[in-house]
Amino acid sequence: MSDELVLHVKDLYVNFYTYEGIVKALDGVEMFLRRGDTMGVVGETGCGKSVTAKSILRLIEAPGRLDDGQILFFDQDFETKETIELDLAKLELEEMLEIRGNRISIVFQDPATYPNPVFRIGDQIAEVIELHQNLAMDVLYMKIAKLELTLSEATSDENRAEIEGKISYYRQQLDDPPEPDKKSMREAAKLKAIEMLRLVRMPAPEQVVNQYPHELSGGMRQRALIAMSLACNPSILICDEATTALDVTVQAQVLLLLNQLKAEIGTSIIVITHDMGVVAETCNWVNVMYAGTTVESCATEEIFAKPLHPYTAGLLIAVPKLHEVKDRLPQIRGTVPNLITPPTGCRFHPRCDYATSVCKEKKPLLEELEPGHWVACHHPLRS
Amino acid sequence: MSELLIRTEDLKKHFPLTGGVFRKVIGKVHAVDGVNLEIKKGETLGVVGESGCGKTTLGRTILRLMEPTSGKIYFDEEDITELKGRALRKVRFNMQIVFQDPMASLDPRVTIKNSIGEPLVVNGVAKGRKMRDMVLSLLEKVGLTEAHLNRFPHEFSGGQRQRICIARALALNPKFVVMDEPTSSTDVSVQAQTLNLMKDLQEEFDLTYMFISHNLSVVKHMSDSLAVMYLGKIVEKTPYDIFRKSLHPYTFALVSAVPIPDPEFSGRAVILAGEVPSPINPPPGCRFYPRCIFAQNVCKMEEPPLRDVGGGHLVACHFAGELDFGASAQQEYADSFGDSIA
Numbered sequence: 001m002s003d004e005l006v007l008h009v010k011d012l013y014v015n016f017y018t019y020e021g022i023v024k025a026l027d028g029v030e031m032f033l034r035r036g037d038t039m040g041v042v043g044e045t046g047c048g049k050s051v052t053a054k055s056i057l058r059l060i061e062a063p064g065r066l067d068d069g070q071i072l073f074f075d076q077d078f079e080t081k082e083t084i085e086l087d088l089a090k091l092e093l094e095e096m097l098e099i100r101g102n103r104i105s106i107v108f109q110d111p112a113t114y115p116n117p118v119f120r121i122g123d124q125i126a127e128v129i130e131l132h133q134n135l136a137m138d139v140l141y142m143k144i145a146k147l148e149l150t151l152s153e154a155t156s157d158e159n160r161a162e163i164e165g166k167i168s169y170y171r172q173q174l175d176d177p178p179e180p181d182k183k184s185m186r187e188a189a190k191l192k193a194i195e196m197l198r199l200v201r202m203p204a205p206e207q208v209v210n211q212y213p214h215e216l217s218g219g220m221r222q223r224a225l226i227a228m229s230l231a232c233n234p235s236i237l238i239c240d241e242a243t244t245a246l247d248v249t250v251q252a253q254v255l256l257l258l259n260q261l262k263a264e265i266g267t268s269i270i271v272i273t274h275d276m277g278v279v280a281e282t283c284n285w286v287n288v289m290y291a292g293t294t295v296e297s298c299a300t301e302e303i304f305a306k307p308l309h310p311y312t313a314g315l316l317i318a319v320p321k322l323h324e325v326k327d328r329l330p331q332i333r334g335t336v337p338n339l340i341t342p343p344t345g346c347r348f349h350p351r352c353d354y355a356t357s358v359c360k361e362k363k364p365l366l367e368e369l370e371p372g373h374w375v376a377c378h379h380p381l382r383s
Numbered sequence: 384m385s386e387l388l389i390r391t392e393d394l395k396k397h398f399p400l401t402g403g404v405f406r407k408v409i410g411k412v413h414a415v416d417g418v419n420l421e422i423k424k425g426e427t428l429g430v431v432g433e434s435g436c437g438k439t440t441l442g443r444t445i446l447r448l449m450e451p452t453s454g455k456i457y458f459d460e461e462d463i464t465e466l467k468g469r470a471l472r473k474v475r476f477n478m479q480i481v482f483q484d485p486m487a488s489l490d491p492r493v494t495i496k497n498s499i500g501e502p503l504v505v506n507g508v509a510k511g512r513k514m515r516d517m518v519l520s521l522l523e524k525v526g527l528t529e530a531h532l533n534r535f536p537h538e539f540s541g542g543q544r545q546r547i548c549i550a551r552a553l554a555l556n557p558k559f560v561v562m563d564e565p566t567s568s569t570d571v572s573v574q575a576q577t578l579n580l581m582k583d584l585q586e587e588f589d590l591t592y593m594f595i596s597h598n599l600s601v602v603k604h605m606s607d608s609l610a611v612m613y614l615g616k617i618v619e620k621t622p623y624d625i626f627r628k629s630l631h632p633y634t635f636a637l638v639s640a641v642p643i644p645d646p647e648f649s650g651r652a653v654i655l656a657g658e659v660p661s662p663i664n665p666p667p668g669c670r671f672y673p674r675c676i677f678a679q680n681v682c683k684m685e686e687p688p689l690r691d692v693g694g695g696h697l698v699a700c701h702f703a704g705e706l707d708f709g710a711s712a713q714q715e716y717a718d719s720f721g722d723s724i725a
Contacts, residue, residue, distance in 0.1 A: 276644035
């Protein structure tokens with residue numbers, strides 16, 4: 001694992017300007033992702049997990065607005081291996097289109113609503129590929145492969161000579177491929193789509209490309225969406241509650257797939273979830289969010305072994321566990337605050353057992369209290 | 384007085400599927416297909432299963448909110464399958480339900496006082512000032528105050544709304560409450576509060592619960608005994624801790640598929656190949672055989688009965704107790720998963 005960062009969200013502020021008031025959805029979120037890592041973002045409803053994901057892709061729509069902060073994206077050039085630094089928060093729309101679905105892609109929660117129901121699965125994946133990739137080489141390789149197939153079946157010598165001539169003509173073009181026509185581009189993109197579906201372990205991918213989303217089950221649809229997001233070999237894949245709508249046995253299949261894919265293609269993954277179990281199964285780094293702020297950030301083993309923020313600790317023990325028997329669940333009192341009028345200082349203080357007057361007045365900053373363990377709390381739980 | 388509160392005998396609920404111009408019946412969805420169930424007084428029976436396995440339909444059919452296709456339902460040893468009119472209403476006094484989505488089950492234009500008080504008024508228990516006092520004491524039981532009486536559902540948070548629904552279910556002082564996924568739309572910190580509240584109320588009012596959920600950990604936490612459903616049938620019913628002792632291969636796979644919030648336990652999932660088959664044409668024989676690695680010929684031909692393997696542990700599997708879920712089986716599961724994706 002390298003220490004090289006691929007994404008660094010710095011002091012991000014997102015507000016939603018509604019009739020009832022300004023919803024301070026993100027209040028100085030800090031987050032960083034190392035290359036090759038799987039990072040979990042956990043928190044309860046309304047804590048800003050999805051808003052953070054959408055801001056990274058600049059998908060925040062009115063009445064929401066990205067008001068302050070930086071989203072630094074360190075992209076690696078595919079060939080030269082040079083690192084390019086971009087601030088996604090300041091990019092123009094056209095530049096952002098180059099990144100969305102290409103360098104950073106997202107898989108959403110509900111597989112029933114996301115694939116367009118009126119287009120075939122294969123066409124939808126092919127569209128992403130056609131839009132973002134230069135298919136000239138692929139078209140040539142496809143043509144050569146096709147000719148080689150006919151060559152093996154060809155009977156007369158005259159035919160053979162002609163086909164071989166064509167093959168060598170195309171081979172020469174490989175150094176400087178010409179702009180392919182639309183039809184062969186589509187064909188090559190579709191072949192790539194089949195390849196992608198095979199990568200996500202879709203059974204019978206040759207048939208699935210010609211099927212419509214409603215013909216697939218929920219788990220299969222989620223696989224197809226993952227295939228679509230991975231089609232351009234992105235640097236970052238964001239899974240926004242990607243397994244929440246699935247049944248446990250199917251969820252286990254998808255989580256296993258994500259773990260295998262990470263090893264195979266080396267994409268960095270952000271897993272957004274409210275389930276600590278999913279984090280334990282897939283992630284090696286965790287970011288805990290509460291009411292629009294990052295409260296804790298550390299390695300997965302650390303957070304389960306010794307959480308330092310009172311909220312994280314409360315969250316961990318409040319879940320009934322399958323392998324433990326408890327008579328009563330320890331609970332966090334109160335409810336998640338309204339973000340139009342959030343509590344002053346630390347946003348968790350009204351529900352915190354350790355809160356003192358300083359918590360009401362001063363917002364705690366995210367600090368590295370122990371090596372590799374960041375916490376935003378005035379009174380962290382030290383052992 | 385017998386100690387059983389609810390008993391069902393071969394309970395079935397099939398939904399007709401219509402098609403064509405004349406809406407002809409072209410098939411049946413076997414939502415609940417022959418369920419024998421017993422719930423003791425003061426006990427909580429947990430029902431788990433994946434979506435579409437018929438757990439919600441089972442709960443509603445027991446309450447007679449849906450008419451059973453066949454079979455019998457006994458409440459306190461009284462056959463309530465055929466009851467109508469006033470007699471049915473009298474039985475319903477004692478059985479209530481809390482639904483999954485509290486926002487959808489509260490009328491947005493009725494105040495909390497009237498929502499909770501409605502069962503009292505309708506059944507002629509109390510009205511006016513007396514009703515208000517009763518509602519207030521119910522609200523206090525679930526942790527809300529007098530200030531909330533005249534508010535509307537939209538003014539509450541999800542957890543509070545679910546408390547209101549629980550208060551309404553308890554208004555008539557029932558003996559039996561079906562909890563249909565009561566916490567699946569709430570957050571973890573609120574879920575813990577709701578679960579604790581339900582346990583406290585059960586002790587205070589001597590309630591019997593049927594707790595339906597797809598979340599195994601929550602069901603296990605709440606229940607005295609647990610029934611696992613698969614495609615309309617109960618495949619295993621056990622008074623034990625299923626995390627430690629499950630005899631049906633489906634239960635075993637289901638339990639191991641739950642992500643455990645502890646890195647020590649992670650990565651030990653047994654992955655089932657494929658997905659739950661359609662309940663319109665369930666597989667013949669054992670319904671689980673197409674996904675089961677232990678399946679043999681007999682599983683395709685004969686439906687295994689739910690039999691007692693000792694200590695009230697019921698399993699519907701031909702080979703219950705003979706199967707080894709050790710390392711070799713996990714390897715085999717991994718292989719079968721590999722085959723299906725190749």
